Amino acid sequence: MTTVSKDAQSADQTATAPDPSPDLAALAAALAPGALLTDPAGVAAYRFDFTADEDAGMPLAVVRASSAADVQATVRWAGAHGIPLVPRGAGSGLSGGSNAVDGCVVLSLERMRAVEIDPSTRTAVVEAGALNVEVKQAAAEHGLWYPPDPSSYEICSIGGNVATNAGGLCCVKYGVTTDYVLGLDVVLADGTLVRLGGQRIKDTAGLSLLKLFVGSEGTLGVVTRATLRLVPAQQPPATLVATFDDVADAARVVVAIGARLRASMMELMDQASINAVEDHKPMGLDRDAGAMLLAQSDAPGAARGEEIALMEQLCSEGGARECFTTTEPDEGELFVAARRAAIYAIERRGTIMLEDVGVPVPRLPDLLTGIAEIARACDVEIPVVAHAGDGNTHPVVVYPPGDAEARARAAQAFSQVMSLAIRLGGTITGEHGVGRLKRDALPEQLGPDVMALTHRIKHALDPQGILNPGAGF
Amino acid sequence: MTTVSKDAQSADQTATAPDPSPDLAALAAALAPGALLTDPAGVAAYRFDFTADEDAGMPLAVVRASSAADVQATVRWAGAHGIPLVPRGAGSGLSGGSNAVDGCVVLSLERMRAVEIDPSTRTAVVEAGALNVEVKQAAAEHGLWYPPDPSSYEICSIGGNVATNAGGLCCVKYGVTTDYVLGLDVVLADGTLVRLGGQRIKDTAGLSLLKLFVGSEGTLGVVTRATLRLVPAQQPPATLVATFDDVADAARVVVAIGARLRASMMELMDQASINAVEDHKPMGLDRDAGAMLLAQSDAPGAARGEEIALMEQLCSEGGARECFTTTEPDEGELFVAARRAAIYAIERRGTIMLEDVGVPVPRLPDLLTGIAEIARACDVEIPVVAHAGDGNTHPVVVYPPGDAEARARAAQAFSQVMSLAIRLGGTITGEHGVGRLKRDALPEQLGPDVMALTHRIKHALDPQGILNPGAGF
Structure with a gap:
């Protein structure tokens, strides 16, 4: 560092x-x-x-x-x-x-937390400090939905979501923050307040300055307010949970499902993550499974059942050990909550360095295999949870607190995982941003010309x- | 000018x-x-x-x-x-x-027309000169779909689509060009070729340079190649056609439908457009109607019928004169083709100046009423077709060829329509770009600070x- x-x-x-x-x-x-x-x-x-x-x-x-x-x-x-x-x-x-x-x-x-919903334009005008969950709740009062859902949605702010172009679990079907930002108020470095975009849905007048500020991590201006696009409330999802002997098998099923339908969630946990969650809060997950796939469909009416059935068939054809489905939203939510809690569960195993690497979806098996090799070579644990449908993974490098030598090995593994993702045509960050921790790895991904630009x-x-x-x- | x-x-x-x-x-x-x-x-x-x-x-x-x-x-x-x-x-x-x-x-x-489909990543790698339709066709061979569909999709290039952030008819549900651009090769002003993005779906590493180039109309660099996101093939849509006495009634129904579901198409033609199409190629449209709404649902399975039924109910509650629905894709396509042909049909009535103004969807009735007033005041015809679900409209100012005085009145109307859209919280261009014809109007929309930026x-x-x-x- x-x-x-x-x-x-x-x-x-x-x-x-x-x-x-x-x-x-x-x-x-x-x-x-x-x-x-x-x-x-x-x-x-x-x-x-x-x-x-x-x-x-x-x-x-x-x-x-x-x-x-x-x-x-x-x-x-x-x-x-x-x-x-x-x-x-x-x-x-x-x-x-x-x-x-x-x-x-x-x-x-x-302190800037105002949230105003305009149901007629289906937009939320939101101050940057408002929490993601506050926007979701305010929208829900009007039968509307703000899709982006980082696992931290209950504690993260819209300003931070805009700064990092935050993603989440539903992005596989519904896209990321930038897809929902219609307008931004930004204070520029000289103190000028500019208003970009507005409540209109399509607008290609002038440069796409709005999109340039999304994901710019506070380096180009300070976002004070955002106009966000809302959509009709999501239908209650049906849920599928499938286990596999091998994480690469699960990744191949993710690719197969993506070619056939747009699931509203497609998450993956590897064996170490499953066990971390079970250790933290036992809920009967299969500790012997090499990977668990968690998928949802929110398709309307009977199509929901059809999508779940097709996913079940593809899991079965892809060698699933077990497959469980439910149309009960509460039962499905238990598994989603387990997935959301995975990082916190893993955190109890030591000090962590959290990755956010992404690859083209078919490269997921190579990424997961490579991460396992890096973990062995650096003698650290690297459990993986993933927004698998997007190819976006969160390998979590774990090392014993206060052990400087272990920390050095962890830092080495952290760096190697990013290099691996880049070699596979991927990115060092899918949704968390580069921040200060991944800055040294960025030139390797972008190259000197893009860095100069x-x-x-x-x-x-x-x-x-x-x-x-x-x-x- | x-x-x-x-x-x-x-x-x-x-x-x-x-x-x-x-x-x-x-x-x-x-x-x-x-x-x-x-x-x-x-x-x-x-x-x-x-x-x-x-x-x-x-x-x-x-x-x-x-x-x-x-x-x-x-x-x-x-x-x-x-x-x-x-x-x-x-x-x-x-x-x-x-x-x-x-x-x-x-x-x-x-001459740069190569199109390569990668079904495993569901991406198309496309040279800038390839036509939109060529990408659609190549994707369809793999059961995949490239959604953006400008009315000119058979003759427009992907490079031009990227330059203008082109939209189309399906955008109301599926978004515009920028939502599908995962990567760009761009030659910068100094001749450097930079590669931005790639085949990964989520990527927030570095500034959103990719998005900055989309919609930049060739002013920041020359796009030579794009990596485009594909999605599973669209389900065959069902179609609804409804007529209304008054265009403002139709616009209100558009708002009501949008609050309940995500139609895959939501187009509107006013009386003058309906008649222009009937004059050009008679197909039995209701010449007396003040407006015609053309909507589709591509929801899977039985949900498609449910969405069409709900739209029919909302049209009826909103005072529709007549409402016709069909699940036959060919029959629906006849109406869509009529809509796509509207601009060409209007062009036969004189020389045209084509607008592309957008407003927040609930402002559509105000926009349409205001355009009618401008047409009267400037003594020109301004038929309107609209991607109504997005609030994006194409008023077409028509004047007699070779009449310099009429051309001056048309230019005045063209300018006044843009000012009206701006006053209603809208934009001078939703999908065609500013180009050279709307450049004088841009500062009124963006203001001096955004122009300076x-x-x-x-x-x-x-x-x-x-x-x-x-x-x-």
Whole structure:
């Protein structure tokens, strides 16, 4: 891992040295009362996102904005003093994208939580700090649905979802965050507030700036508000659970199913994940199975049963040990909850480094086989859970807490898994973002020309390099 | 209309004057044999896209590239000589995006037509000049489907679809071009070929450069190849046709249906369009109806009938004059073909200026009422066809050929319709692009800050301003 200060310096070669004694009183005066936190204990609570990376820096101060005007004032102040800004939503990021850098101001959007549903346009206008679950609940009151569903949907913010182009379990049929963002309010590096898009569904006027900001991890601007597309409420899904001797067999069945129908969920857990969940909260999963496939259909009417039957047939033809189906949503939800809890269950086995690699779906068997080899070679555990229908997997490198030598082996495995995914035509991150933890691996994926293009855009939008330096690229 | 030479000059303030005697022999030598056209008659055939704008300029030469290397050589040569480049696919654009500017080189991708389907990843790797229909046909051979379906799908190229972020009739359920672009090969203004994305479905590594190039109308780079996402073949749709006394009633029913289900098509024709189609090719449409709604469901199994029944009920509750449904795909296709032919039928009534304005769906009645008022005030006909489920409409301003005074009134109406859409929270273009014809209206929609941001990105990627000057923004 590189040090944070090096990250911050290298983010933009034109970054100027920060003002050594910036006028925090002026910042406080420009903000709503109580927005600025400077006491060390309060500030320290904003050092980390969920990665709790020990290399995270110490912020100078924290701004808890309650309006776009607060965000603008903070960005202008930071620009005037050359102070790095680290935007932050709910702090649930898994790649260190909102871990602090030394001397930065953490710009938290947690107080900006308004959610307004417009049933006539089927849109939600949402402040960046609102939680994903809050949007889902507000939409449900109008018979509408906001599909993107990261496993962390109860605790992650829409701003963070936009910053990382977050995915989830339903993406295999319903797409990712960018597919639902119709409009964004963004504060640019010079403090200008721009409004992109709106409540219209199709719009190709001008450059796709809206899409450029989605997934930009706070490096090009600070998103303060999003207009999100809603769809009619999902039909209650039917669920299939199938076990396989071998994880590669399960992966092949995923490919076969995808060629025939669009399942609304297609998740995979390998043996180590199954056992981690059983250890954590026993629910009678088959500990001997090499892999478990969890699929759903939310097709309307009788088609739901037909899709489940076809998936069952393909599992059977693909060598499933056992296959169980249910049309009871509550029973299905038990298995989904187990899948959602898998990362937390695995976390109880040690300290973790969470991957988010993706490959073209037919390369899944090669990826899973290769990960097992890396685990053996580096002498670490790497349980895998996957949004298999999208080829997006979460290998979890586990090592004993406090063991520096084991940590080094884990870091090696973490890096090798990313290289493997790249070799298989894949990506180092499908939905969590590059953040600070995967930044060193990005050039291997993108190559020098795309990295140069990336830096040209960054420089055009943030010439001082104050926006989330060290994150994203 | 501004003159083209002014457009070319104002595209980028740093544009240098073009070399008055560029070395075309050197360009020819850098290309595959036969790629360069310089004879006046051959070159003149590449002046216009479908808009046939009389202000289009005369190219210096035309390059018909047969490889990315040809494209790179052309871009490098143009950069060295300061010559503007106008990229061109099939020339079916409806906004003048590939109309020539004086002294430019038209860079045609028409010879780059390879289409490769990979059924295991469900992707198509497609050269930019391949037609949309060729991708659909190649996918269908593997039981797969490429959804985006502009009405011109039989004659438009994938490169043009990417350049404009093209839509179509199925977008209301299946989304637009950007939703299916997984990868792009792009030649940048300095001749570098970058490869963005790939065959993976979820990928959030680095900035969303892929999405930035979609819809950029050849102003940021030249797309030479696209990797497109395919989905399982569509189920045969059932069709509903309903007529209404008033177009606003029909628009309200569109809103009501959208709140309950996701139709796979939701098109609307007003009285003038219905009559234009009947005049052109009689098929017994109700000439007295104020509007006709054409909807389809492709839901699987019995759900298809349920969706059609629900739509029928909502039409009836919404005051439909008549309602007809069919599960016969051929019968339904007759109505869809009538809808697709509407623009061509309207074109027989005079010279046209084709709009592509969109509004939030509930604003459709206001838009349609307002367009009727503009038609009266400007004394022109403005029949309307619409992808109503998306709020995307095609008002067609019709005026007598060769009548300069009528043309001026038509241009006024064209401009007023765009302003109306903007006032209703809409866009000047949902799927055709800004091109050269709508460029003057863009600042009114985007505002000065977003225009400035757009120019910063343009300048970062094309500092000489050689890529499609005068188009897009």
